[in-house]
Amino acid sequence: MTDTAIAVRDLRKSYGSVEAVRGVSFEVARGEVFGLLGPNGAGKTTTVEILEGHRRRSGGVVRVLGHDPERAEPELRRRLGIVLQGGGFYPRVRVREAVAHFAAMYPSPRDPSETISLVGLEGKEEAFARELSGGQRRRLDLALALVGDPELVFLDEPTTGFDPAARRTAWTAMRSLRELGKTVLLTTHYLEEAQALADRVAIVKDGVLVAQGAPGELGAGRDRYRVSYRSNGSRAEHETDDPTTLLHRLTAEALARGERLEGLEVNRPTLEDVYLELTAEEPVR
Ligand SMILES: Nc1ncnc2c1ncn2[C@@H]1O[C@H](COP(=O)(O)OP(=O)(O)O)[C@@H](O)[C@H]1O
């Protein structure tokens, strides 16, 4: 048994003439929460569906818990939990029935009631799926993915369309997965979600991985710091790759004038700054 849950090397996928994934490589360690970030059409769902065994790749090497998902081995399938981007289950089934039905397909499932509570659907056990709100349905999707007590969970935009309270509940459920030692591959276009949940993220654009690392460090590697302070009623801003020298000069000058730099701040680019920079559309030529 290795420490690697997912290994992807030079993954490629074409739909006819559309190259949706163009040579993506990354690894996810066991117990890690890994976020795939990127705008619509970047190739996130395609990548995830290949890892789940729902799509065939055009090229590259993929290992999921030591298996090639393309072989669709039941042994692998039983170790995975999956939340599809579109969701999808039968509307005429009650919440408890749906969860119990999925539980029965796994060798050592979690308790269905406990799973329903975990995703914040307690009290809705007897509701029909079609009576649930969009956010509640998404939570049911999450419950269905978790009830098999999988080692590895794929969550494709698990909180899209949630109101802020539902998103927090889902985050709690996802954090509990990490505490249980599960490996999670999450796609999202909410940066704060990636920042809150993921140990590492990869940013994808047009089928290519443009950056990867811990959310807090993606900005750190880029040497642009923003130094700002209040000056004559407005905010003065400087960008620098050497904040030590800049601060030394600015503060020395201020002290020499007998002043203070009010509201002094030094900021590193946030994940959002990096994301927007890396995924920006090139200007039309
Ligand atoms: N079944 C399909 N047939 C043809 N093109 C597809 C299919 N699925 C996705 N695509 C195209 O592949 C690209 C990547 O899509 P997708 O993986 O769904 O991106 P994301 O999940 O990041 O939004 C898009 O250009 C999309 O239109």
Ligand SMILES: [Mg+2]
């Ligand atoms: Mg998608």
